[in-house]
Amino acid sequence: MKAVEIKKGIYWVGAIDYNLRSFHGYTTPRGTTYNAYLVIDEKTTLIDTVKAPFKDELLKRVSSVVNPKEIDYLIANHVEMDHSGSASAVVEQAGDIEVICTAKGEDFLHAHYPGSTEWNIRTVGSEDTLNIGKRNLSFIPAPMLHWPDTMFTYSASDRVLFSNDGFGQHIATPRRFCDEAGDWNVFGEAQKYYANILMPYSRMAAKKLDELKGVPVDVVCPSHGVIFREKGDINRIVSLYKSWAAGESKEKAVIVYDTMYNSTEKMARAIDDGLRSMGVDTRIFNLRVSDLSDIMSEVLDAAAVIVGSSTLNNGPMPSIGGFLTYLKGLRPRGKIGFAFGSYGWGGGAVKAINQELEATGFELPVEGFQTRFVPGRDALSQSFKRGVQLANQIKRR
Numbered sequence: 252m253k254a255v256e257i258k259k260g261i262y263w264v265g266a267i268d269y270n271l272r273s274f275h276g277y278t279t280p281r282g283t284t285y286n287a288y289l290v291i292d293e294k295t296t297l298i299d300t301v302k303a304p305f306k307d308e309l310l311k312r313v314s315s316v317v318n319p320k321e322i323d324y325l326i327a328n329h330v331e332m333d334h335s336g337s338a339s340a341v342v343e344q345a346g347d348i349e350v351i352c353t354a355k356g357e358d359f360l361h362a363h364y365p366g367s368t369e370w371n372i373r374t375v376g377s378e379d380t381l382n383i384g385k386r387n388l389s390f391i392p393a394p395m396l397h398w399p400d401t402m403f404t405y406s407a408s409d410r411v412l413f414s415n416d417g418f419g420q421h422i423a424t425p426r427r428f429c430d431e432a433g434d435w436n437v438f439g440e441a442q443k444y445y446a447n448i449l450m451p452y453s454r455m456a457a458k459k460l461d462e463l464k465g466v467p468v469d470v471v472c473p474s475h476g477v478i479f480r481e482k483g484d485i486n487r488i489v490s491l492y493k494s495w496a497a498g499e500s501k502e503k504a505v506i507v508y509d510t511m512y513n514s515t516e517k518m519a520r521a522i523d524d525g526l527r528s529m530g531v532d533t534r535i536f537n538l539r540v541s542d543l544s545d546i547m548s549e550v551l552d553a554a555a556v557i558v559g560s561s562t563l564n565n566g567p568m569p570s571i572g573g574f575l576t577y578l579k580g581l582r583p584r585g586k587i588g589f590a591f592g593s594y595g596w597g598g599g600a601v602k603a604i605n606q607e608l609e610a611t612g613f614e615l616p617v618e619g620f621q622t623r624f625v626p627g628r629d630a631l632s633q634s635f636k637r638g639v640q641l642a643n644q645i646k647r648r
């Protein structure tokens with residue numbers, strides 16, 4: 252297990268987790284990497300560590316460059332355990348080491364690792380720099396990207412930004428750079444990552460991107476997935492982040508539903524036909540067979556989300572409740588939509604879904620509607636028309 256030099260004196264020393272399939276509920280069918288970076292200068296500096304079970308992989312990679320005892324500084328950009336899980340092992344090996352983090356980071360370290368109260372910790376903010384020899388490292392607090400403690404580290408002399416979760420992707424490839432990643436769908440995975448991890452913090456992301464404008468960067472080193480070093484790749488990921496952070500959307504609608512006897516599904520297909528007849532791109536997800544994190548990736552840049560459910564016990568199906576809870580937590584901005592579904596006697600799902608969509612901040616320019624039992628020609632025609640109406644609203648925006 253060898254380190255990979257990414258720029259003179261800067262090495263990737265992280266770990267590859269091929270087997271991870273869920274990252275706190277977000278499905279990761281392609282695994283992930285925990286990226287840590289070693290900077291060799293007069294003072295040896297490690298930026299972030301890896302999840303605890305991978306500590307030996309980290310230490311072996313460090314050892315391929317330098318004895319871990321020689322690490323002088325550990326910069327903890329973010330205390331979530333996928334990055335700090337091996338910090339105790341590193342501190343133990345190094346002995347005389349200073350840990351650098353934000354004030355919030357120190358608080359979080361103590362809450363995770365009781366032994367850290369004995370560590371030599373220096374807290375830093377945007378005004379601080381750390382001289383490690385030829386390099387002065389600076390710090391860019393980036394609260395909520397992804398936790399309140401998060402910061403980026405920047406080496407001006409190398410023009411390298413260590414952006415932690417920012418610009419990350421869950422991909423367990425042995426290839427280290429975006430330009431080597433071939434058909435690994437780096438930008439699609441970055442979209443899924445943003446949608447499921449960073450979407451609620453889009454205002455902070457937009458502010459941070461603004462602050463970084465004009466900062467010369469040749470290499471972006473996130474803490475998950477591949478590294479961006481080609482100008483075109485850096486421009487593309489930054490431009491995508493700007494668009495996602497601004498809540499920009501395409502002429503696209505996402506239809507999400509659950510169905511008991513396919514009545515709601517028939518309505519979904521008719522709504523889809525209506526939207527498509529107007530040239531709006533669509534994605535349809537039956538919640539029984541679809542993954543929430545994949546759906547959110549599509550929701551991120553869609554103008555509309557339409558939610559359908561059969562009525563069960565006077566409300567929506569349980570899967571719809573789960574979807575709406577997750578959606579609300581991710582706080583998508585500027586979306587429109589409506590609810591639909593079939594019912595037998597009392598109904599109730601459509602009303603409950605509309606209420607929840609409104610509570611999530613959706614505008615509902617098209618009236619939600621329900622059909623008793625099996626939709627006939629009229630109900631399907633109404634469904635088609637609702638699709639057309641919503642398409643008109645999307646095109647007006």
Ligand code: FEO
Pocket residue numbers: 329331333334397398416474475
């Ligand atoms: Fe990759 Fe928020 O940790």
